Amino acid sequence: xxxxxxxxxxxxxxxxxxxxxxxxxNAIHVTITYWENTSEALANIAEWERRFEExxxxxxxxxxxxxILVAQNNDKIGIIFGFQNCSPIEDDLSKVATLHKxxxxxxxxxxxxxxxLATGCYEDRDSGVTxxxxxxxxxxxxxxxxxxxxxxxxxxxxxxxxxSERPIAITHANPxxxxxxxxxxxxxxxxxxxxxxxxxxxxxxxxxxxNGPECTLDDFCGMIMDTADLIGxxxxxxxxxxxxxxxxxxxxxxxxxxxxxxxxxxxxxxxNPEWPKQPDWFESSKDFGNIANGLIAKGMSQDDVExxxxxxxxxxxxxxxxxx
Amino acid sequence: xxxxxxxxxxxxxxxxxxxxxxxxxNAIHVTITYWENTSEALANIAEWERRFEExxxxxxxxxxxxxILVAQNNDKIGIIFGFQNCSPIEDDLSKVATLHKxxxxxxxxxxxxxxxLATGCYEDRDSGVTxxxxxxxxxxxxxxxxxxxxxxxxxxxxxxxxxSERPIAITHANPxxxxxxxxxxxxxxxxxxxxxxxxxxxxxxxxxxxNGPECTLDDFCGMIMDTADLIGxxxxxxxxxxxxxxxxxxxxxxxxxxxxxxxxxxxxxxxNPEWPKQPDWFESSKDFGNIANGLIAKGMSQDDVExxxxxxxxxxxxxxxxxx
Numbered sequence: 333x334x335x336x337x338x339x340x341x342x343x344x345x346x347x348x349x350x351x352x353x354x355x356x357x358n359a360i361h362v363t364i365t366y367w368e369n370t371s372e373a374l375a376n377i378a379e380w381e382r383r384f385e386e387x388x389x390x391x392x393x394x395x396x397x398x399x400i401l402v403a404q405n406n407d408k409i410g411i412i413f414g415f416q417n418c419s420p421i422e423d424d425l426s427k428v429a430t431l432h433k434x435x436x437x438x439x440x441x442x443x444x445x446x447x448x449l450a451t452g453c454y455e456d457r458d459s460g461v462t463x464x465x466x467x468x469x470x471x472x473x474x475x476x477x478x479x480x481x482x483x484x485x486x487x488x489x490x491x492x493x494x495x496s497e498r499p500i501a502i503t504h505a506n507p508x509x510x511x512x513x514x515x516x517x518x519x520x521x522x523x524x525x526x527x528x529x530x531x532x533x534x535x536x537x538x539x540x541x542x543n544g545p546e547c548t549l550d551d552f553c554g555m556i557m558d559t560a561d562l563i564g565x566x567x568x569x570x571x572x573x574x575x576x577x578x579x580x581x582x583x584x585x586x587x588x589x590x591x592x593x594x595x596x597x598x599x600x601x602x603x604n605p606e607w608p609k610q611p612d613w614f615e616s617s618k619d620f621g622n623i624a625n626g627l628i629a630k631g632m633s634q635d636d637v638e639x640x641x642x643x644x645x646x647x648x649x650x651x652x653x654x655x656x
Numbered sequence: 657x658x659x660x661x662x663x664x665x666x667x668x669x670x671x672x673x674x675x676x677x678x679x680x681x682n683a684i685h686v687t688i689t690y691w692e693n694t695s696e697a698l699a700n701i702a703e704w705e706r707r708f709e710e711x712x713x714x715x716x717x718x719x720x721x722x723x724i725l726v727a728q729n730n731d732k733i734g735i736i737f738g739f740q741n742c743s744p745i746e747d748d749l750s751k752v753a754t755l756h757k758x759x760x761x762x763x764x765x766x767x768x769x770x771x772x773l774a775t776g777c778y779e780d781r782d783s784g785v786t787x788x789x790x791x792x793x794x795x796x797x798x799x800x801x802x803x804x805x806x807x808x809x810x811x812x813x814x815x816x817x818x819x820s821e822r823p824i825a826i827t828h829a830n831p832x833x834x835x836x837x838x839x840x841x842x843x844x845x846x847x848x849x850x851x852x853x854x855x856x857x858x859x860x861x862x863x864x865x866x867n868g869p870e871c872t873l874d875d876f877c878g879m880i881m882d883t884a885d886l887i888g889x890x891x892x893x894x895x896x897x898x899x900x901x902x903x904x905x906x907x908x909x910x911x912x913x914x915x916x917x918x919x920x921x922x923x924x925x926x927x928n929p930e931w932p933k934q935p936d937w938f939e940s941s942k943d944f945g946n947i948a949n950g951l952i953a954k955g956m957s958q959d960d961v962e963x964x965x966x967x968x969x970x971x972x973x974x975x976x977x978x979x980x
Binding site for chain 1: 691693743746747748749750769770771772775778779780781782783784786787788791795811913914915916917920
């Protein structure tokens with residue numbers, strides 16, 4: 333079974349690559365940046381190029397979707413580069429193509445806060461896609477870079493779906509009808525996403541789960557079945573949002589960047605600022621099998637389980653990563 | 657009579673400094689940047705430091721308001737550094753203080769387009785002041801940097817007035833009741849600005865004028881009198897928006913920055929893309945006397961004319977440029 337995880341942010345070690353391979357993972361969309369500018373993004377990409385050399389027996393870069401199948405055949409994990417924010421293009425439209433050439437295939441238009449392109453899900457008001465945002469979407473469409481609205485606000489997301497000529501993605505979020513959180517998505521957004529041929533990746537980050545770390549596998553898989561009913565079983569996949577092997581200082585940086593002097597607690601709070609505990613059925617990349625089994629137990633067909641676990645993302649990437 | 661111009665963007669030469677001095681100008685808020693990032697802003701500031709050395713007999717930097725009086729006494733023009741956009745701080749709150757140390761005393765939160773801080777007047781929708789915008793306003797208040805909302809949208813401007821603990825400025829714009837343009841300001845904005853102790857600088861940029869370059873001095877001075885009635889004669893000054901000695905490529909860059917591949921025509925259009933012609937009563941810095949005379953001719957008292965021509969800006973800067 334092809335397994336693709338459409339979002340992870342891991343402090344990678346050899347052992348963690350091996351764990352992911354043992355878990356049967358064939359491709360991972362890895363986070364290259366949160367707040368980094370062009371120069372910092374290029375440094376992070378260069379670090380990955382060194383990883384590809386050092387661990388060439390276990391990971392390989394994904395530039396086009398078929399690289400995932402090649403990786404699978406060679407028992408390697410395909411690595412897809414993505415930005416969680418548009419900061420790496422700074423204010424320069426031409427950098428979309430530059431960074432696509434560096435291998436970047438997915439970019440969020442916002443990360444929680446407002447950007448030059450759109451509004452993030454943590455702002456009070458949402459002005460939608462901006463003048464520059466429209467130009468960037470057009471350019472991402474042209475070069476073959478997926479627009480990801482996981483951390484964006486409602487109107488911005490609806491407009492991105494409408495403006496983009498190619499289907500977009502929400503790589504890691506859940507329906508807010510199941511668990512109401514700023515990061516989860518309304519039925520309106522999910523339906524528009526599905527109707528446009530876009531993709532939703534289900535998150536296992538505890539703040540996005542009903543009952544947090546206590547969320548049951550049965551509850552989670554039920555939510556997947558319900559979402560399949562709402563937007564179609566071809567429009568959903570996994571985007572675990574797995575964060576592994578980071579200290580608190582990284583979480584604080586993810587939340588507060590350089591935009592505030594006092595800490596922003598994001599989905600946590602001052603009493604509970606730390607990384608949340610993962611649910612026991614998804615502690616790491618070794619546990620993807622639990623989700624597949626959970627879906628089977630809920631009565632999903634084997635064919636549909638394979639779609640959700642990886643095939644849908646594969647087909648989506650197949651039509652997304654090439655220039656127009 | 658003290659003459660302060662609260663906005664110019666000039667491709668400076670010795671001759672143009674001399675022209676401004678001949679026009680009796682004592683201080684000018686000069687534009688250091690439109691779209692530049694930190695590094696580019698520092699380079700532009702360094703260029704000014706070289707100008708201060710080369711033309712030390714005619715210009716001098718203004719770090720605190722009293723530097724303007726010293727310049728006046730020495731028959732020099734005081735130069736106030738300002739940014740027309742927040743791009744020089746990039747995404748880093750700490751750069752407000754860094755750039756204040758470099759002499760920057762005024763910064764716009766937006767230049768036409770949406771930024772990390774607020775929304776510009778050319779966007780379709782206005783989300784107001786953002787999470788980072790609130791932090792930046794607080795920091796600008798603390799270090800003594802004036803918040804300028806000349807190119808910002810309505811809600812963003814109203815919120816900046818409300819959020820800022822120190823009065824803010826609209827250094828260069830006119831009332832939209834007089835000439836309806838995206839860059840001019842509603843009565844609501846002007847009244848809130850005046851009531852909060854803020855300042856409006858009247859623009860002589862033709863796109864902001866009733867009848868453009870054909871606007872009469874009488875009409876312009878009548879508008880000033882009406883605005884004095886609306887928000888108080890202590891709350892108004894001049895911010896000519898004089899742009900001198902630039903070619904079309906600079907105008908195109910001001911409008912389009914790096915955010916679009918196809919040219920944006922700003923206040924012009926494809927048939928009329930060029931720099932507009934100045935009205936004959938204000939062709940350059942030599943013509944400030946015409947405005948003073950025009951106000952006298954409309955019946956404004958000498959005391960009030962002196963306030964409008966420079967004293968109001970002086971008092972405003974006196975309480976704005978020092979740390980809290």
